Amino acid sequence: MSAAGSIPSSCLHRIFRAAELREKEAGVDVVKLHVGDPYFNPADNVAEAFIDAVRRGETKYTGVEGLPELRAAVVDKLRADNGVDSEVSRLLISPGSCQGLAALLQSLAEPGAEILLPELHWPVHLQQAVLAGFRPVLYPLGADLRPDPETIAAAATPRTRVLLINSPANPTGVVLDRSEIGALLDLARSRNWQVISDEAYEHFVYEREHVSVASFERDLPVEERIVHSVFSFSKSFAMTGYRLGYVALANDRAADVMKVAQEANIIGTSTPVQYAGIAALDSRHESTAANRKLVQRNRDVALPPLIRAGLLHELPAGGWYAMLDVGRTGLDAETFAARLLESKGVAVVPGEGFAMRPELDAEGRVRSHDFAPWARQLIRIAFCVDQSALETGVRKIVEFVDECGDGGPTSAD
Ligand SMILES: Cc1ncc(COP(=O)(O)O)c(C=O)c1O
The missing domain is CATH 3.90.1150.10 (Aspartate Aminotransferase, domain 1)
Structure with missing residues (x-):
């Protein structure tokens, strides 16, 4: 089987x-x-940009990484809004963040490697981890369904390679604050793990602020960074059926590996949808x-x-x-x-x-x-x-x- x-x-x-x-x-x-x-x-300009792109005949393949104009717009957004120091060379567009996550997991999986997920998780994270070849290790959540570094450290083994963070979280609605994210990142760094940060709900934080995990690494040399961030147009812009997301890889090596995974997985993301994405970012605020x-x-x-x-x-x-x-x-x-x-x-x-x-x-x-x-x-x-x-x-x-x-x-x- x-x-x-x-x-x-x-x-x-x-x-x-x-x-x-x-x-x-x-x-x-x-x-x-x-x-x-x-x-x-979605805002009206999103549908208009999609239709205009189709009418202009922008319906051929784009490169596997995505449209350069969209990648540049995303990098600007990450810098200005998320405090994340990304580069076009490390930024890949995907047909939905779910697909970006799947390809990222494929590109990080090694035989026998373990990934840490919370006991209460989005089921797709677990399915994708197993499909990619990871062995999931589920750690119990602490008080108020929040991840606790000590419990996570106790669940990890020498085979652990990846910690997945999802804030705001599906299904719990928990939003991690700066100090909690810092503690998780310190633990990952001390154990030589990679971190995947799923920020699909970045714009749905109510009384607090959304903290992007990769913003902690903005002053680190690129080759020392360990956080790969996954974002979606689906929730922020109500573009669920357009299927558009992106992955900001920690470093160039990781981006090159994921590019290979995407060459095999998708060839590219829908071209007119990417033009719709540029319009969505234009009116994002x-x-x-x-x-x-x-x-x-x-x-x-x-x-x-x-x-x-x-x-x-x-x-x-x-x-x-x-x-x-x-x-x-x-x-x-x-x-x-x-x-x-x-x-x-x-x-x-x-x-x-x-x-x-x-x-x-x-x-x-x-x-x-x-x-x-x-x-x-x-x-x-x-x-x-x-x-x-x-x-x-x-x-x-x-x-x-x-x-x-x-x-x-x-x-x-
Ligand atoms: C936590 C989380 N991440 C990622 C996604 C994927 O969204 P999409 O593939 O539409 O970008 C979802 C969708 O429900 C989600 O709940």
Whole structure:
């Protein structure tokens, strides 16, 4: 069996299909709180730039690295907004940050190498790590679901090569502050690890500031840098379907290796989409501020009833997901999600899928897996959806929890 054939399908895809089926079979409009797809659209100049590029015939391959004009615009943005000292030679455009991450992992993987991921993680990070040939090591999160350097150091082994940092985090909404990032980076440097920083939600930080991990390395000689940063146009600019992202590699050697991976993977990123990306960066200050405001308003208006119902501890500091604890219903999250979809037409993701613990065989295939037991009572909702849909969804979740009662139904009623 291949490594891919051994990986269980992600919970995200399962619930996606279940919601679609429910709509088709029962003819009901499902309130979709399971996907991180925003209800708002890209700024007008983005679509115009895309269409103009197509009309001008800018539809041939670009180089594997991406359009020089877009790479230059991204480097300017990284310097001005993120405090990251990148260079065009170390900056690769990718068809979505998910693909950039996959190629980066492929280019860092060595036989037997381990990657450190949090026990509560975005399932795609785990899938990609296994596909690339890494052996994932899942470390427990500390208080308030924050990564703790001591716990991470204890989980690491001499085979550890990479630490993945994701702030703001999917699914927890945790935003790391400067001192936390500094401590993680000190640990990585002291152990000779590489760091991957997934900053897909960089523009969705509410009361605090977003700190780019690579900004700590701006004064270091390039060859000593260890942080590879991955960014997305999907969330910041509501460009999920355009498929556009970029990777700022730590140094030229890493960029050369990833270029080889991308030559084999993609040949190049869609050309008109890259012109749309240039337009998105041109108007980024207005659009990212407006988009953050929309999601923050959703969070502030729609989520407090979940706190009052004892399902949510506090408002997420960043990103656009919240993890709810539905333990008091007596249902496990899988059953909770299935019954909620069936009886209330609301789709949410059971938390177990974010806490898979795979056992790998010697060849790097998943031999067996279980789930962190505490995740059995968690569900994830996305709060980037239309405000009234979100309010309806939240009302129905609270209603459903009330109907279950404390320690609620355990039989198949
Ligand atoms: C943490 C995280 N990283 C990366 C991505 C990938 O985004 P995209 O491939 O659309 O750029 C997502 C998408 O949900 C995500 O949640």
